[in-house]
């Protein structure tokens with residue numbers, strides 16, 4: 412069995428963050444582990460509060476796992492403060508897991524800043540150079556690349572700028588674009604498009620967390636990056652198609668469909 416670790420924030424409503432990651436990794440039949448970076452009080456409508464875990468406690472969680480258990484891939488999600496980013500980067504340099512997927516979480520669907528403005532440069536300088544693949548959505552890619560994105564040419568220019576920050580591969584996701592949700596992968600040489608079919612639903616809470624965790628699981632399972640992205644794209648497409656009308660805002664995507672081969 413492969414062992415996959417998420418380093419991310421907790422979403423008590425279960426749609427995004429660590430909870431989405433653990434469900435995704437389990438659905439891929441990987442053994443899922445978590446290092447909690449922050450506790451959020453959120454639901455399908457809003458993020459009401461965030462408590463950041465002290466960096467020393469983040470380090471202690473990482474040490475507890477790596478000193479005892481083989482880790483086949485790591486996914487990094489919400490890390491809101493630069494001291495925590497620095498702590499995580501230091502530990503990953505120490506333990507050198509084979510694959511690191513960085514989802515540069517910045518703003519929740521409900522509009523809450525999950526990355527403090529002061530921490531953006533630490534994310535760029537410390538986490539991106541460790542990334543096997545970084546998976547920004549369009550607003551995140553705009554911030555990382557320092558440019559606005561309005562066209563396919565802009566996506567390609569932004570991907571090249573983000574690649575120059577040190578990530579080995581860059582996947583710019585198309586969920587926030589107009590039209591069909593095509594994701595673009597850049598490996599330093601070529602661009603590969605991963606087309607999707609847009610599902611007209613408000614229930615897309617946790618799509619980015621799910622996609623990055625599926626990529627991490629697929630890398631742990633031995634798939635090369637391009638195939639890991641292709642399979643993850645199929646996973647998120649099905650999970651959105653069967654998403655759950657839970658709560659009064661953006662409901663979560665559905666992991667049970669793929670786990671049990673049917674609705675829960």
Ligand SMILES: Nc1ncnc2c1ncn2[C@@H]1O[C@H](COP(=O)(O)OP(=O)(O)O)[C@@H](O)[C@H]1O
Pocket residue numbers: 547548549584585586587592593594607608609610611612615617618619620622644647648651
């Ligand atoms: N309505 C939708 N229908 C189909 N795929 C979608 C939809 N919204 C997002 N996706 C896909 O979900 C994944 C996450 O993308 P995105 O929503 O852009 O990320 P984030 O959750 O980080 O903002 C991408 O593969 C994207 O193409």
Ligand SMILES: Cc1ncc(COP(=O)(O)OP(=O)(O)O)c(N)n1
Pocket residue numbers: 419420421422427428429451488489516518519520521525615616617618619620621661
């Ligand atoms: C704790 C936590 N982490 C990440 C997010 C953002 O998740 P994402 O998959 O990008 O989904 P949306 O916020 O776009 O629904 C989060 N909300 N909480």
